[in-house]
Amino acid sequence: MINVQFFPSRRIAFYMARMFVLRSLAVLAALVLILQTLDLLGESGKILAVPGNSDSSLWYYVSLRFPQLVARFLPFSVLLGTLITLATLNQNSEIVSMKAAGISAHQIIAPLIVASFGIAAFTFVFQERVVTRATATLNDWQAVDYGHVPKTSGVVTNAWVRHGDDLILARQVTGRGAETRLHGVSIYDRAGGTLVSIITAARGRPTNGGWRLEDVKKFDVAKTSETRLPSMMAADGVQPREFTLADVKADEQDFVTLNASIASLKEAGMTTGPLEAGLWHKLSGPLSALLMPLLAAVAAFGLARSGQLFLRAVIGMALGFAYFVVDNFALAMGNLGAYPPMLAAWAPFALFLLVGEAVLIRTEE
Structure with missing residues (x-):
């Protein structure tokens, strides 16, 4: 049976x-x-x-x-x-x-x-x-x-953003919206796929639709010369949320949070x-x-x-x-x-x- x-x-x-x-x-x-x-x-x-x-x-x-x-x-x-x-x-x-x-x-x-x-x-x-x-x-x-990690909440590390031909790296991003602050900024200025200059800055903050960089070093690739500036404007049109959303990782967020991040990325027109x-x-x-x-x-x-x-x-x-x-x-x-x-x-x-x-x-x- x-x-x-x-x-x-x-x-x-x-x-x-x-x-x-x-x-x-x-x-x-x-x-x-x-x-x-x-x-x-x-x-x-x-x-x-x-x-x-x-x-x-x-x-x-x-x-x-x-x-x-x-x-x-x-x-x-x-x-x-x-x-x-x-x-x-x-x-x-x-x-x-x-x-x-x-x-x-x-x-x-x-x-x-x-x-x-x-x-x-x-x-x-x-x-x-x-x-x-x-x-x-x-x-x-x-x-x-394995060094000291800042206690600031909402810290994003190694955020890459593409702006036209240019590539922007912020080694650390804190805050949100108008209070977004970039630390350890590198901008790879390219024209037609050719590297023209490398701009590095200690800090950056959003100002009038762009970013004001402080303690700036600009290296001209063609002239192989470096120029130091106290501050300069760069990355016009790059929104703060592009940095805060650029480092979203699926294994670092729970299901609900990741679903919300995907929705925000879609609103920003980014690949999800x-x-x-x-x-x-x-x-x-x-x-x-x-x-x-x-x-x-x-x-x-x-x-x-x-x-x-x-x-x-x-x-x-x-x-x-x-x-x-x-x-x-x-x-x-x-x-x-x-x-x-x-x-x-x-x-x-x-x-x-x-x-x-x-x-x-x-x-x-």
């Missing part, structure tokens, strides 16, 4: 879900511990080379890097946790017992998929509330080479395709945890004594890692503008959902 319930039974469902979650967390802890140690070894020299930094600075770096590593490798951990769980159940002939009791392949992996949904929900909340803030803080700290891909990937990324039990399910079926358990585990791992490769490729194409944002974010998920389901149906047959 075939069991037509969604779960095999409450006891089996809790047993499998608990085994799956514990093994996934164990794999995550091992991965993050090893990778955090290696990363800290690579960055500790740079951090301690800055005067005033100490051991506490290293722990501060760990507190900012740790959430990034957890969010990045949680899907990998779910994949490996699924493989370990299903391979163990298969090795102990528990899968065979379930199949003999009339439990289908879909019912066997159903508890894992439900547990994966919980992991996906946790990942989304963790990214929104913790990872985005840690990423923004760490990027600001790294932008000043890469940011829209990043916006939708904030949803599709955490949901990748739902695919892992489906892609790794091939390791659960087939007789362990046939000698093909290891091969099945390798196939499941290959399917899981193939998803991450395709997902990163699609997101890169979205950032380049080659793929529409929705396609870049959701196509890999839909493709491997179909692949996983096809493999599972074929296995069940």
Whole structure:
């Protein structure tokens, strides 16, 4: 008789879900511990080379890097946790017992998929509330080479703006609207793609539709001469919001804030395709945890004594890692503008959902 319930039974469902979650967390802890140690070894020299930094600075770096590593490798951990769980159940002939009791392949992996949904929900909340803030803080700290980061709120670093043929770099932007202030300004004056002069200034502020630069140095490329000026006007027509919006990064803002930033960028007539891909990937990324039990399910079926358990585990791992490769490729194409944002974010998920389901149906047959 075939069991037509969604779960095999409450006891089996809790047993499998608990085994799956514990093994996934164990794999995550091992991965993050090893990778955090290696990363800290690579960055500790740079951090301690800055005067005033100490051991506490290293722990501060760990507190900012740790959430990034957890969010990045949680899907990998779910994949490996699924493989370990299903391979163990298969090795102990528990899968065979379930199949003999009339439990289908879909019912066997159903508890894992439900547990994966919980992991996906946790990942989304963790990214929104913790990872985005840690990423923004760490990027600001790294932008000043692990030195002192100004406490001013709303600081934007390394903002690039294109004005005609000219390129403008503001190493730090503070304030909003008429109170916008630029620090460490570089203007690359070009004519027909040829560099004419380089203007650097310590500070800049908006004045009469342009920008008044202070403590200016102007280098003439043709004459190879440098002129110093106390102040000058430049970048006529460049709006303050072009600097404050120029450094919007999808991984530094939560879903709601990023959606609002995209709307502001559209009003300013700026390209938003890469940011829209990043916006939708904030949803599709955490949901990748739902695919892992489906892609790794091939390791659960087939007789362990046939000698093909290891091969099945390798196939499941290959399917899981193939998803991450395709997902990163699609997101890169979205950032380049080659793929529409929705396609870049959701196509890999839909493709491997179909692949996983096809493999599972074929296995069940």
